[in-house]
Amino acid sequence: MSFTESERHRVGALYWAAFGRKLRPAFGSDEVGAALVTATLRPDRMLVARDGGEVTGVCGFHQDGHGAADLTWRRLRDELGRAAAARAWLTLAPLDRREHDGVLTLDGICVSADRRGRGIGSALLDRVAEHAARHGRRWVQLSVVDTNPRAEALYRRHGFRVVEEGSVGALRRLYGFERYRTMRKKI
Numbered sequence: 001m002s003f004t005e006s007e008r009h010r011v012g013a014l015y016w017a018a019f020g021r022k023l024r025p026a027f028g029s030d031e032v033g034a035a036l037v038t039a040t041l042r043p044d045r046m047l048v049a050r051d052g053g054e055v056t057g058v059c060g061f062h063q064d065g066h067g068a069a070d071l072t073w074r075r076l077r078d079e080l081g082r083a084a085a086a087r088a089w090l091t092l093a094p095l096d097r098r099e100h101d102g103v104l105t106l107d108g109i110c111v112s113a114d115r116r117g118r119g120i121g122s123a124l125l126d127r128v129a130e131h132a133a134r135h136g137r138r139w140v141q142l143s144v145v146d147t148n149p150r151a152e153a154l155y156r157r158h159g160f161r162v163v164e165e166g167s168v169g170a171l172r173r174l175y176g177f178e179r180y181r182t183m184r185k186k187i
Ligand SMILES: CC(C)(COP(=O)(O)OP(=O)(O)OC[C@H]1O[C@@H](n2cnc3c(N)ncnc32)[C@H](O)[C@@H]1OP(=O)(O)O)[C@@H](O)C(=O)NCCC(=O)NCCS
Pocket: 018, 108, 109, 110, 111, 112, 115, 116, 117, 118, 119, 120, 121, 122, 123, 143, 144, 145, 148, 150, 151, 152, 153, 154
């Protein structure tokens, strides 16, 4: 199940808390980035976990050319103006993940900091695998950065295996990480 419009703000805050460090350089400030990402999150590209009616975790995914946040050129230009949109577009491009046949690629999984370690992330991984199977995918894929060994350990326990390693090279200072691993799980 995805998020409702009344939950958009909460979902955006969770997403930005987890991925703002990586996305911030595209927007120049946390405020601008968080607002734009929150406004562009797509309910049809995110699964959410709830506890007592409160969203506790989210898992975005790419499908049919759209990821969790709809940061299209048109949307960036309309919201930021042409010059800032061009900067955002160029900064986000190296982070973009192409879709592959038969593969559902995740676009950010995160759990509220005060709820981690209680199985919510695992439940989201199971649910996104079910979603992938329902949509005819045979694999689930994600990327994890070298500064996040605990998340990588979780993915390994869930059956994900490294299929590719890459580097953002000289852009490491910009994004806050250098190397990343692409992992896949057969479903
Ligand atoms: C990674 C994350 C989604 C896992 O969700 P979770 O609900 O904590 O996961 P579970 O309770 O099902 O499993 C616990 C495992 O998650 C991993 N984990 C726990 N806290 C974590 C944290 N702060 N950062 C990264 N991984 C964490 C560990 O492998 C942990 O097992 P351990 O306690 O034996 O070390 C969540 O911790 C999180 O949001 N982390 C910050 C954002 C992030 O790193 N996202 C992944 C990007 S690839």
